[in-house]
Amino acid sequence: MLGSGALIVMDHTVNIVEAALRMSYFYMHESCGKCTPCREGTRWMYQILNDIQNGKGSSKQVEKLEDICDNMSFKCFCALGDAAVAPVASSIMHFRSDYDELIKNLESDEVSA
Amino acid sequence: MSEDINITINDQPVSVPKGTLVVEAAKKIGIEIPVFCYHEKLGPFGCCRMCLVEVEKMPKLTTACTQTVMPDMVVKTESPKVIKAQQGVLEFTLLNHPLDCPVCDKGGECPLQNNTFKYGPGDTRMEFDRANRDKATPLSPVITIDRERCIACQRCTRYSDIIEQESALVMLNRGFNNEVGTFNNEPYDTKYSGNVIDICPVGALTNTQFRFKARTWDLDNSATLCAHCGCNCNMTLGSRTNKFMRIETRPNDLVDDGWVCDKARFGYDFIESDHRIVEATNLVDGEYKVAKTLEIARQTAESLKKIVDEYGPESIGFIGSPFGTNEELYLYHKLFRFTLGTNNLDHKIYIDTPGLPVDHYDFLNVETANLVLLIGSDPAEELPILDLRIKKAITRKGVKLAILNDQKTELDKIADLSLMYDVGSDEIALAALANSLALELDIEMVEGETSDESLTGIAERRMKEMAELVRTAMKVCVVYNPASLTGNSIFMLKHLLGVINKIPTMECGAIPAAPFTNSLGAMDMGILPDYYPGGISSSDSGKVDQVWGDGSSLQSKGLSALEMIDKAESGELKALLVYRNNPVIDFPDRKRVESALKKLSLLVVHDMMKTETSVLATTVLPSNGPGYDEGTTTNIGGRVQYRKRGLNTKNSPDWKIISKMINSLSEKPIEYLTSFSVTEELSQTVPGYSEISKKSIKKEGKTREKIESANGVVPEIGKVESSGQGLKLRIAEQLFAKDKILDASSPLAHHFLPSTLCLHKKDALKLDLSNGDQAILAANGVEVKAIVEVSNRCNPGAVIVPRVSDDQGLLRLSRSCSVNWVEVKKPKVE
Numbered sequence: 001m002l003g004s005g006a007l008i009v010m011d012h013t014v015n016i017v018e019a020a021l022r023m024s025y026f027y028m029h030e031s032c033g034k035c036t037p038c039r040e041g042t043r044w045m046y047q048i049l050n051d052i053q054n055g056k057g058s059s060k061q062v063e064k065l066e067d068i069c070d071n072m073s074f075k076c077f078c079a080l081g082d083a084a085v086a087p088v089a090s091s092i093m094h095f096r097s098d099y100d101e102l103i104k105n106l107e108s109d110e111v112s113a
Numbered sequence: 114m115s116e117d118i119n120i121t122i123n124d125q126p127v128s129v130p131k132g133t134l135v136v137e138a139a140k141k142i143g144i145e146i147p148v149f150c151y152h153e154k155l156g157p158f159g160c161c162r163m164c165l166v167e168v169e170k171m172p173k174l175t176t177a178c179t180q181t182v183m184p185d186m187v188v189k190t191e192s193p194k195v196i197k198a199q200q201g202v203l204e205f206t207l208l209n210h211p212l213d214c215p216v217c218d219k220g221g222e223c224p225l226q227n228n229t230f231k232y233g234p235g236d237t238r239m240e241f242d243r244a245n246r247d248k249a250t251p252l253s254p255v256i257t258i259d260r261e262r263c264i265a266c267q268r269c270t271r272y273s274d275i276i277e278q279e280s281a282l283v284m285l286n287r288g289f290n291n292e293v294g295t296f297n298n299e300p301y302d303t304k305y306s307g308n309v310i311d312i313c314p315v316g317a318l319t320n321t322q323f324r325f326k327a328r329t330w331d332l333d334n335s336a337t338l339c340a341h342c343g344c345n346c347n348m349t350l351g352s353r354t355n356k357f358m359r360i361e362t363r364p365n366d367l368v369d370d371g372w373v374c375d376k377a378r379f380g381y382d383f384i385e386s387d388h389r390i391v392e393a394t395n396l397v398d399g400e401y402k403v404a405k406t407l408e409i410a411r412q413t414a415e416s417l418k419k420i421v422d423e424y425g426p427e428s429i430g431f432i433g434s435p436f437g438t439n440e441e442l443y444l445y446h447k448l449f450r451f452t453l454g455t456n457n458l459d460h461k462i463y464i465d466t467p468g469l470p471v472d473h474y475d476f477l478n479v480e481t482a483n484l485v486l487l488i489g490s491d492p493a494e495e496l497p498i499l500d501l502r503i504k505k506a507i508t509r510k511g512v513k514l515a516i517l518n519d520q521k522t523e524l525d526k527i528a529d530l531s532l533m534y535d536v537g538s539d540e541i542a543l544a545a546l547a548n549s550l551a552l553e554l555d556i557e558m559v560e561g562e563t564s565d566e567s568l569t570g571i572a573e574r575r576m577k578e579m580a581e582l583v584r585t586a587m588k589v590c591v592v593y594n595p596a597s598l599t600g601n602s603i604f605m606l607k608h609l610l611g612v613i614n615k616i617p618t619m620e621c622g623a624i625p626a627a628p629f630t631n632s633l634g635a636m637d638m639g640i641l642p643d644y645y646p647g648g649i650s651s652s653d654s655g656k657v658d659q660v661w662g663d664g665s666s667l668q669s670k671g672l673s674a675l676e677m678i679d680k681a682e683s684g685e686l687k688a689l690l691v692y693r694n695n696p697v698i699d700f701p702d703r704k705r706v707e708s709a710l711k712k713l714s715l716l717v718v719h720d721m722m723k724t725e726t727s728v729l730a731t732t733v734l735p736s737n738g739p740g741y742d743e744g745t746t747t748n749i750g751g752r753v754q755y756r757k758r759g760l761n762t763k764n765s766p767d768w769k770i771i772s773k774m775i776n777s778l779s780e781k782p783i784e785y786l787t788s789f790s791v792t793e794e795l796s797q798t799v800p801g802y803s804e805i806s807k808k809s810i811k812k813e814g815k816t817r818e819k820i821e822s823a824n825g826v827v828p829e830i831g832k833v834e835s836s837g838q839g840l841k842l843r844i845a846e847q848l849f850a851k852d853k854i855l856d857a858s859s860p861l862a863h864h865f866l867p868s869t870l871c872l873h874k875k876d877a878l879k880l881d882l883s884n885g886d887q888a889i890l891a892a893n894g895v896e897v898k899a900i901v902e903v904s905n906r907c908n909p910g911a912v913i914v915p916r917v918s919d920d921q922g923l924l925r926l927s928r929s930c931s932v933n934w935v936e937v938k939k940p941k942v943e
Contacts, residue, residue: 033265033284033291034160040205043289047241064238071201074173075162 016098020091021049027084038081041072045088052102062099066092120186135177135188136164146190147199147228149206149314150266151178154371155275161206161266163228165198166190174198196232203233209244210315211261219316221329225264246292253300254863255321255379256310260292263317269293269309276372277305278504293317302863304497304848307378311362322379322860323359327351335759336363338746339377340436340630340739341854344476344498345748346373350381350740350759357385357740357760365813368476368752370505374497376848379860383853384740384760388723391764396731406735406765407773413690413717413732414448414774420688420715421453427669430457430677430686433640434693435629437736437767438744438756440791442631442638443799444771445692446646450639451661452778456651456671457686460640462700463930464673465595465603465627467636467648468822470611474590474622475750475816480506482622484513484586488606489539489597491522494848494915495628496749499592500524515582517542519597519843520871520913521906530582535570536841536911537932540602542569542576544830547609549580554615559608561830570908589613591623596632600931604828626749628846634747637799637820642671647800648820660798675700675930681709688715693736695853697725698919701927702893719770722853725919736767744768744788745810747817753805754814837934840876841911842892844923851918868921870899870937871906871913880937890914892935895925912937 010019028042048065051057069089072081092099117128122139129138134157136146149161159179166177169187174194189195207229214220246260265284270293273282281303285294295301309318332351339346339360346369351358360378364371383389393409394401417429431449433442442460449458479485479502492500500523506512507527516524516531519539525531534542545563552558564573583589591610595603614621625633639646649656654666672680678700680686689710700706710716710729718730721738736742743758743766765773768788776782785791789807796805801818809815849855849864856862870890872882882888886901890912899914907913912935916923927933 029288031288033286033288034267036160036162036202036205036264039265039289039291040208044205044208044239044241061240067201071198071205075165075198075202077159077162 015053016091016095017049017053017102020087021046021053023087024049024084027080030080031084032080035077035081037072038076038078038084041068041081042084044068045084049088052099055102057099057103059100059103062092062096062103118182118184118186120182120184120188122188123190129182131182133182135166135168135180135182135186138182139177139188139190144190146177147232148178149224149228149264150268152268152312155268155271155312158267158271161264162202163199163206165195165202167192167195199232200234203229204237206264207233207237208239209261210264211243213262216325217262217316218319218324218329219262219313223316224314244289249324251300251321252295252318253302253306255375255860256301256306257319257321257324258293259317259319262315263293264315265291265293266314268312268314269318272309272312273301273303275509276308276501276505277303278508279303281306282309300863303375304493305372305374305501307375308362308372310378320359320378327353327358332358335757337759338754338756339373340746340756341374341376341380342496342498342628343626343630343632343749344369344496345630345746345752345754345756346377346498347754348373348377352760355761357381366477367813368748368750368754369498370476370502372498372501374848375861375864376497376855380855381740382859383722383856384738386722386856388853388856389738390720390723390727390733390735393735394733401733406770409732409734410770410773411777413734414452414777416715416732417453417688417690417717417774418778421455424687426453426455426667427457427672428685428687429453429455430672430680430689431455431459431640432674432677432689432691432694432696433458433460433635435460435627435632435635436693437631437635438742438746438788439631439634439638439753439795440744440788441692441742441767441771442635442640443646443795444768444775444791445690446639448771448775449690450645450667451665452775454667456642456667456669457677458640458671459642459674459677460635460694461596461627461632462674463596463598463603464601465625465632465636466607466822467641467644468820469623469625470607470822471591471614472620472622473751473819474624475752476502476624478588478590478622479503479592479624480510480512482506482512482586482588482590484515484582484589486583486589486591487514487516487518487524487528488543488591488593489518490592490594490626491518491520491524491597491846492592492626493523495594495846496626497848499624499626499749503592513582513586515579517546517579519907519911520845521904530579532571532575532579533908535568535908536843536913537599538569539598540600540605540830542571543602543605543609545569545571545573545576546580546583547605547612549577550584550609550612550616553580553584554612556612556615557827559605559827559830563830583613584616587618588620589622591621592626593623594626594628596627596629601828601831605830607822608828624749631746633749633751634745634753637747637801637817638795642673642676646795646798647802648822649800660800678706678709681713684712687713688717689713690717690719691726691730692719693721693738695720695724695726697729698922699924701924701929701933703922703925704893704895719767724853734770735764737762737764742767745792745805751816751819752814753802753810753817755807755810837932839892839934839936840872842890842926842933842935843907843911843913844927845913845915847915847917850916851920853919866915866917868897868899868917869902869915871902871904871915872937873905873907873909873911874903875909876912876937877901877903880939882937882939887940889938889940890926890935891938892926892933893928895922897921897923897926898940
């Protein structure tokens with residue numbers, strides 16, 4: 001989904017989870033707060049992504065993120081909610097391995113500790 | 114006119130008018146679609162997303178509260194997609210909602226709780242700490258907001274914007290940080306603020322008085338009526354172990370449209386006041402002795418009879434109350450007219466007659482009219498729920514508003530035309546409007562000069578504009594306050610109504626908007642010196658005998674309330690029974706009233722609160738009053754409704770006390786079993802009430818039939834008192850006045866205003882007074898202090914003084930119900 005028609009070009013060195021986190025922060029900040037899914041969903045997504053990015057996530061949380069995306073998309077009052085879903089949902093869809101890597105680190109850390 | 118549209122919801126067909134919302138269509142066939150933000154009085158909004166439904170051929174789920182029905186629409190409210198969405202939305206809603214249901218006041222009657230049980234996910238997946246916000250913050254002295262519980266449905270803010278039109282409550286901030294609040298954190302204290310407590314779907318907006326007092330399922334709820342003003346709004350009185358707990362709305366679209374004012378919601382402390390009269394007392398050798406109520410009632414009746422036997426029936430009188438129920442007033446009418454044989458009955462100090470020459474309109478007609486013509490009425494202060502209805506009609510139903518008044522009111526802001534006549538010139542102003550219309554209709558006009566601007570303060574051109582507005586409207590609803598008219602102006606007003614009714618193709622009706630609970634009922638029950646119940650003139654002996662049996666009509670002419678005071682002063686009146694009225698405070702010239710009442714050999718006060726009058730009484734009878742009493746009242750729209758008992762009391766009900774008085778004097782006693790036995794009797798005898806019965810007034814009440822007024826004679830303009838010392842006094846009613854009902858301990862005490870007088874700029878200049886100055890109102894040898902407010906609230910030559918408390922003693926300044934003059938001066942420098 002392109003939303004406003006803007007394109008962001010990133011090279012392979014970019015941490016895609018961090019990029020999704022940054023964008024979901026943007027949407028959380030932009031949400032007007034009128035409708036429930038957008039107001040609550042954008043914040044929840046940001047909180048989860050923040051956990052994952054900081055190495056505190058779990059694979060269950062990624063699945064939860066996907067379900068939150070489903071609960072939000074096409075159910076908000078305006079298109080901002082749908083747009084907020086796009087970076088998170090598509091990053092999981094196309095770069096699931098990046099998420100898994102962050103989570104694996106954690107899981108291996110736990111083993112070594 | 115509007116065509117019906119057929120749709121299918123969950124395979125069930127339903128036919129609804131065009132423009133109906135899907136959520137309403139579903140309700141019609143008993144399918145519930147869960148909602149939070151949607152409220153039928155506030156209209157569609159679509160922010161909570163709780164009501165998502167699946168509509169065939171629509172790509173996305175849609176909100177049933179914003180979607181209007183379309184032909185052949187197929188709606189599914191229970192499909193897997195919808196269930197998933199409902200669970201998702203509820204999970205979001207509950208994400209940061211505290212789980213303090215066990216201590217929340219809304220628990221047990223909470224839409225969020227109910228919807229969660231019905232439609233919600235069983236568990237939450239929230240792994241983070243819930244957001245913390247301010248708990249228990251006072252939004253006003255009567256409303257406490259718990260921002261943590263708020264789900265931002267915006268019902269309250271929309272209420273403030275759409276219904277009360279104050280836009281006082283708003284959403285502050287944005288996104289996750291948004292919260293309900295007011296500009297600059299000022300208190301949210303409008304006249305109708307309490308309704309947000311009822312419409313809040315969670316426990317965010319709570320009643321400060323009721324907080325943590327009881328669980329909602331422990332309450333005994335009584336479907337009763339408000340007894341504060343003539344609207345008679347429906348409300349639920351909740352009590353626990355016979356202790357008053359709270360008031361809630363009980364929507365009745367024909368009366369209150371689902372709202373009550375703050376006086377109704379928070380103004381019921383008096384029912385547990387220490388100042389209530391709970392026992393009957395007799396003055397014996399200068400001391401009040403308590404005795405059994407019914408025994409004192411019997412003695413009272415016998416004492417009255419003795420005075421009648423000795424001095425004749427003209428020597429006794431009855432001052433009733435526009436606050437009593439129909440049954441009580443009806444029985445008093447019987448006691449005084451038939452048992453004691455006097456026509457000396459009245460309940461008011463202004464002049465009014467029962468019946469209308471046009472239709473008697475109810476509140477719904479305010480919305481369906483083309484023009485509302487407001488005469489001498491200030492609904493915001495006198496009849497708040499009528500005020501909301503007018504605002505709704507003007508802003509959302511396309512109704513026009515014309516105002517003819519002697520003071521500026523809040524409704525002027527939204528009026529199409531607002532004309533202000535000089536205080537005291539109401540009769541000429543009404544005649545001028547009637548004549549402008551009569552001239553075009555070529556019918557008989559009121560004699561005398563009416564169009565001169567110097568007489569009324571209204572230019573002829575402006576009055577013609579008003580006449581044109583009336584003439585071109587197809588349906589006019591006239592709302593007038595008889596209590597604000599001076600002298601005999603009520604006859605001119607009824608003449609005006611008759612003239613409007615003569616306009617071809619005109620539909621005209623009126624609402625006699627006296628600001629008292631049951632003033633219409635009091636007139637209908639014959640608490641008037643010159644009218645029997647149902648508007649039968651006491652001079653029409655044929656009709657009286659026909660209704661009440663031969664020999665029922667009395668020869669003597671009755672005395673009005675003010676005349677009774679005169680006669681008491683001159684010693685001709687020996688005994689007076691005052692029922693739930695306080696002449697010492699509410700009648701002009703306190704000193705004279707007091708001395709007159711002291712001269713009576715028998716003064717019986719039958720009241721619910723100790724008053725300045727009950728102190729003078731020789732016999733005091735307790736009246737249960739609102740909360741404890743039961744009976745019917747007739748609101749200003751002619752709707753008869755049942756005021757149910759909210760709390761139990763051991764005291765005898767008023768109707769029992771009065772019937773005891775009747776029975777102890779009559780040879781054929783009638784024993785009534787309940788208040789409805791009286792209702793049944795009066796439905797058979799009072800014209801207009803034939804269809805009123807326990808069954809017919811259940812739930813929504815029933816409109817009594819219209820009472821015709823004798824009409825035909827074109828009234829003459831009375832002599833105007835054009836000269837006097839100082840300025841003309843106009844006392845303005847104030848909704849939140851410190852009186853017997855709302856005392857200093859009332860939660861509404863913050864609304865009490867200081868004693869103020871409103872002057873026109875010109876007069877202020879002449880008197881060398883400016884805003885905020887201390888001034889003195891002087892008349893009758895009495896002085897009342899007030900703070901000057903220079904405003905254009907009235908025309909020059911008058912002073913408007915809001916009646917803010919009983920202690921202010923404003924009526925001491927006046928002498929009669931017509932024009933009173935008062936001197937405004939600077940206080941002496943000491």
